[in-house]
Amino acid sequence: MVKKQKKKQPITSRVQRTDAKFKHSRVETARLIRRFHVLNKELAKCRAEPCAASSAYEGEILAEMESMGGLDWYQKASQLGQSKGRGGxxxxxxxxxxxxxxxxxxxxxxxxxxxxxxxxxxxxxxxxxxxxxxxxxxxxxxxxxxxxxxxxxxxxxxxxxxxxxxxxxxxxxxxxxxxxxxxxxxxxxxxxxxxxxxxxxxxxxxxxxxxxxxxxxxxxxxxxxxxxxxxxxxxxxxxxxxxxxxxxLTEVPDTSKISWKKKILPGKEGGGRNNFAVVIE
Structure with missing residues (x-):
């Protein structure tokens, strides 16, 4: 019997909403920063390939960001992250x-x-x-x-x-x-x-x-x-x-012909890795 595959939840419903009051604990600020980064990357993907589905998904992402306190709370968390008590x-x-x-x-x-x-x-x-x-x-x-x-x-x-x-x-x-x-x-x-x-x-x-x-x-x-x-x-x-x-900076070359595409590097195949990339076109 073929096991029925569990339907994946949208990324915006996988985490619990934060309370209305900003939390100052180390765990909460770190969680907020990580989550905001994930949502920001998803938002960029939606805007890079606009369509009806991505537009709806963008709305969900923005709603979750807003429920988390938006960029304002992200910045507050970043401020705490660089405080002397947390490493400077x-x-x-x-x-x-x-x-x-x-x-x-x-x-x-x-x-x-x-x-x-x-x-x-x-x-x-x-x-x-x-x-x-x-x-x-x-x-x-x-x-x-x-x-x-x-x-x-x-x-x-x-x-x-x-x-x-x-x-x-x-x-x-x-x-x-x-x-x-x-x-x-x-x-x-x-x-x-x-x-x-x-x-x-x-x-x-x-x-x-x-x-x-x-x-x-x-x-x-x-x-x-x-x-x-x-x-x-x-x-x-x-x-x-x-x-x-x-x-x-030792020179200022013309970058119009420089190309650094997003590609999986040798030895970096497989799971357990993140998708951070920089593209220059």
Whole structure:
């Protein structure tokens, strides 16, 4: 007798709705962040292939996001995640790396930082003698953070020395938007020929993005970054949960003919892996 296959539930009905009151526990904030990432990726898939079915599914996803508190609660959870009691923020690694590779004591002009996806406005305040930061975010949780969609942000005449993408591209649901975001960072840095400025990209992603994805590895990411001009990885570090990179922009090649498609990499077949990918077309 053929066993009747159990009908799969829609992704939006697999988890219990959160209460109306924001929960501050470590478990609850981590669960909210993970779930929001899953829904955001599903939302990107729906919008990439619009049809009647995907439109209805998009409505379900948006409804669940809203029931979870929306982007506002996601940001609150992220704020708690970077608090001192839960390990601090990733800017600490950047500061340590800059001190190791740059003579910060002799800096004549403050190093200008564009902090994309900032959840706090004062991460760099202790280093204000040699760093000035401009924090931006889609849904700021503090009045000192500018509301801005980085993908829609126009390049500025006055360039930055460092562009920070800390736990940002993994939040973006569409792999093509992730690739475009990496390319767009170059528009905010001085040309490599400008010798009195830095040309750094600070990139942080969850460690599983590079060590447990079907479509990405550490080596693959380095080659991708080289192809868009970030030929020098000044330093990288893997913690228990995160992968940190500091890249230097050494040239600005034409990316119109560069292609990095979504493909399963050798040795990455089989189950138990995630689907994090970056596409450049």
């Amino acid at each position: 923020d990733s800017s600490k690694w950047l500061i340590q790396t800059l001190k190791a590779h740059c003579n910060v004591d002799s800096v004549k002009k403050p190093i200008k930082v564009l902090d994309i996806g900032a959840v706090a406005p004062d991460n760099y305040k202790p280093y204000s003698a040699w760093i000035t930061a401009k924090p931006i975010d889609l849904n700021p949780q503090h009045p000192d953070i500018q509301k801005q969609d980085f993908l829609q942000m126009k390049p500025t005449v006055d360039k930055f020395d460092i562009v920070c993408l800390s736990l940002v591209i993994n939040f973006v649901g569409d792999p093509k938007d992730r690739g475009q975001m990496l390319i767009h960072t170059r528009d905010f840095l001085s040309l490599p020929s400008v010798t009195d400025r830095l040309h750094y990209l600070f990139l942080v992603v969850p460690l599983p993005c590079v060590d447990n994805s079907r479509y990405m590895t550490h080596e693959y990411l380095l080659e991708m970054m080289k192809s868009i001009g970030y030929k020098k990885c000044i330093q990288h570090h893997f913690s228990n949960k995160l992968a940190y990179y500091l890249f230097e």
